[in-house]
Amino acid sequence: ALFQGPSHLSANKAYDYIIVGGGAAGSVLANRLTENRDVHVLLVEAGSSNFEDILIEVPNFAGRLAGTQFDWNFTTTPQPGLEGRVLPFERGHVLGGSTCINFMAFTRGSRDDWDRLANVTNDKGWSWESIFPYAKKLEHLVPPIDRRDISDEVDIRVHGLHGPVHASVPAFLVSTDDRVISTTQQLPDEFPFNRDMNSGDPIGIGWTPSTIAGGVRQSGALSYLKPILSIRQNLDVVVNTHVTKLLQTGSVGKLPEMRGVQLSQPGSKKTLTLRATKEVIVSAGAVKTPQLLMLSGIGDSAELSKLNIKTIVDLPDVGKNLQDHPFVTGSFTVNNTNTLDVLNNATVESQQLAIWKKNHGGLLALPSGNQVGWIRLPKNSSVFSESGVGTDPSAGPTSAHWETILFDGFIGFGGPPPSTGNFFTAFIVLTSPTSRGNVTLNTTDPFAPPIINPSYLTTPFDILTMRSAIRGIRRFTSAPAWDGWITGEFGPFKQAQSDEQLDAFARANTVTINHVSGTVRVGKSGSVVEEGTGALDSDLKVKGTVGLRVVDASIFPFIPAAHTQVPTYIVAERVSDLIKADAANACKKEAASS
């Protein structure tokens, strides 16, 4: 059942699992764990249940969700690498979490990203080979709206066709598609065509897969929760409700048993305490999960003592190791009036909205770029020597150093689009950054935001890679395919030519693509707990505790060189099976001892 607040819950009801946060990971867990009718689950979500709001459903409205009721409205600290600028830091605040406000790119990450996770955790279950069945299990690839032949755009063999998350390639073609694809033929060494970036080897340029199907955003809530909400009697979902503290419910040997949660609502003094018989699973995302752990006494004791929080488990990695993907855009003026800039005209936009309302078609059904590219720095790039980085920080030869998203129009993040003109825009995203930031506590108030410091562009490798990537985009658009189309560069991008100008442009214009990860990193099971060894065992149980796991984007020790929603879904799919296996083993042990 769906409850609109904690007053509807009964303190006496026994739940096997309590899941904190109904975003990407929490939606998967709530669904998979309730597949067994005898297992009772409570999912607690701080935001509302309005995941079918039109702002969320229309793909093209993704850029309008910042600052709304669906966003936590966080901001960063002033960023030294970005001239002291403070950036908005979007996170989803609604059932479905950030999958309701994201830009819907559907990418699994590379073989090397996953194999590195397996190495770091010493757990082969995280290797590409092992997670590949989960990547397929979660997906339901559907044809695009225009029903064109997509055999050149996807390799159907690597896709899932029966999973809960519907996904597709762009709804229909736009004016720059042919030119982008021609460029991959004209400059195949640096920008090869990649028929399917979800095969484990994303390197190259290909068609954008996204969580858009039939013209509608496919959020975690729509995919995993809507189909079961009114059917499964063993699932309770409570929205508009925050978990404000994780509670110790006892001890097992010397270890604290953490099977309790305290629930409340902003502005209310009332709290409700509930207990899970098996586990509490924290899936509150890479900002709120470390905050909640620290508020509950699980974190770096030196940090906790500053706010007089009693340490229950001293876990120095909680809140550290924040990684994200920073980006800039470069826009070009074009000699064509048939670009998606037409959507900046209010009349056209309302016509398109009418079409979308009628049949979910029209320009508003498109993703934010029909092609995406995943590019590696050349082996002999001076970035490696000049930055002093030592070894290549990417996960390996299938992991990109930078990404580009190619859009048939203007996209900028420094104000409204130009009132006239036609454009082509390339996003330039760092995908294997070496900068590391953190999330720390500001106060003990669970409703107040924590301090978020992503430390963007604070290493020589990151700024030099950004410089190199911007030059890469200029090589891309100098291919013959763009002759007669691109007429020039636009805005401050145009002025950024010398090394110094490129660095200044990057520092003045970088924003985040919102992939925050890594703040409760997983390590090897049973390893000594010290900074850098991970806060979680390889099955994502919180070290030094009983009955507590973290399952969300916080867990990645290295941010995947990918958009992070699908990697998060994959993690949650695998861990659902690990949780089921643990429960089955516990049953067997109980049976044997009785």
Ligand SMILES: Cc1cc2nc3c(=O)[nH]c(=O)nc-3n(C[C@H](O)[C@H](O)[C@H](O)COP(=O)(O)OP(=O)(O)OC[C@H]3O[C@@H](n4cnc5c(N)ncnc54)[C@H](O)[C@@H]3O)c2cc1C
């Ligand atoms: C603007 C934006 C654009 C993005 N674009 C893309 C993209 O194009 N492709 C892609 O793959 N990824 C994208 N991402 C990233 C992707 O959406 C996230 O990596 C993914 O959703 C992370 O999943 P999660 O489960 O860790 O957290 P979330 O999905 O953020 O879910 C966390 C949930 O926990 C809830 N919560 C938090 N604290 C509490 C509490 N104390 N009590 C109860 N509930 C709580 C939150 O309200 C939220 O619903 C984007 C993200 C944003 C914000």
